[in-house]
Amino acid sequence: QVHMAETGGGLVQPGDSLRLSCAASGRTFSSYAMGWFRQAPGKEREFVACINSSGARTDYADSVKGRFTISRDNAKNTVYLQMNSLKPGDTAVYYCARSSRYPAYEIGDYGWWGQGTQVTVSS
Numbered sequence: 001q002v003h004m005a006e007t008g009g010g011l012v013q014p015g016d017s018l019r020l021s022c023a024a025s026g027r028t029f030s031s032y033a034m035g036w037f038r039q040a041p042g043k044e045r046e047f048v049a050c051i052n053s054s055g056a057r058t059d060y061a062d063s064v065k066g067r068f069t070i071s072r073d074n075a076k077n078t079v080y081l082q083m084n085s086l087k088p089g090d091t092a093v094y095y096c097a098r099s100s101r102y103p104a105y106e107i108g109d110y111g112w113w114g115q116g117t118q119v120t121v122s123s
Contacts, residue, residue, distance in 0.1 A: 002026050002112045009117030020081040022096030030074035033102035036081045038092035052102040059103045086121045093118050
């Protein structure tokens, strides 16, 4: 059983920054790729970013490229999503997830998910 918990969401203004964290249980965190997805009200869950097991490789959705940065600390079993220059269109519930493959862009590529954290960007 794997447990993952996202934290760091909140209400911010356009242009602000937030850092999301996702802490995972278990001894095998460093063996898996990780990803971030988001789901806005009335929309499908979409890929945001992914990172390979070592943290050396990352990839991003075009909509966040240059603004968001995914990283991980395997010693802390944690993956991060640094979000800068936030826009109202970034408003969504953000989920972290674990995958046995990299890169992984589809929901079906991920076997374990956190419960999500709300990010709201509004003036």
